Amino acid sequence: MDYKNYEIPKNLKFKMEDILALKGFEGSFLADVKDFADIFPEEEKLKKITLKLKMSVLSKDILIKGEVAGILEVPCSRCLRRFDKQFKEEINALTSKRDKIIDIMYITRQTLPLVVGIQDLCSKDCKGLCPICGTNLNEGQCKCREEKFSPFACLKDKFKSK
Numbered sequence: 001m002d003y004k005n006y007e008i009p010k011n012l013k014f015k016m017e018d019i020l021a022l023k024g025f026e027g028s029f030l031a032d033v034k035d036f037a038d039i040f041p042e043e044e045k046l047k048k049i050t051l052k053l054k055m056s057v058l059s060k061d062i063l064i065k066g067e068v069a070g071i072l073e074v075p076c077s078r079c080l081r082r083f084d085k086q087f088k089e090e091i092n093a094l095t096s097k098r099d100k101i102i103d104i105m106y107i108t109r110q111t112l113p114l115v116v117g118i119q120d121l122c123s124k125d126c127k128g129l130c131p132i133c134g135t136n137l138n139e140g141q142c143k144c145r146e147e148k149f150s151p152f153a154c155l156k157d158k159f160k161s162k
């Protein structure tokens with residue numbers, strides 16, 4: 001038996017006896033986004049998830065190395081426009097050979113919260129929204145911003161307050 005023909009368990013719980021018989025495993029495959037949807041906040045949508053795994057049989061343990069990558073649709077924290085964010089996180093785990101299963105589902109679920117960003121920007125220089133009228137300033141200028149930045153705007157405010 002060769003790991004290249006090994007059928008990936010749908011629930012990502014690999015049987016220890018299989019991996020020992022195969023003397024390890026190496027491969028990459030698509031996982032089901034539905035299995036991970038609940039990890040993300042409501043406004044973030046997982047669109048694609050791929051796993052790259054290498055399991056090595058050591059004397060007492062199985063060493064699991066790899067990476068979880070994919071596409072997450074998130075709102076830009078400045079302009080609120082939704083965009084696709086690519087993500088990639090490393091997987092590094094060790095599991096005892098005495099375990100009956102190698103729970104890749106669990107390991108992946110532990111890794112994914114790391115990709116939830118505090119500040120996701122659609123582009124590095126996103127101009128955001130006008131705080132007064134809500135215009136997306138990436139798409140065009142609004143009147144209020146022009147006024148605010150003109151040297152006369154502050155004068156006008158001064159006169160108004162008197």
Ligand SMILES: [Zn+2]
Pocket residue numbers: 076077078079080081121122123126127128
């Ligand atoms: Zn933006």
Ligand SMILES: [Zn+2]
Pocket residue numbers: 130131132133134135142143144145
């Ligand atoms: Zn405005």
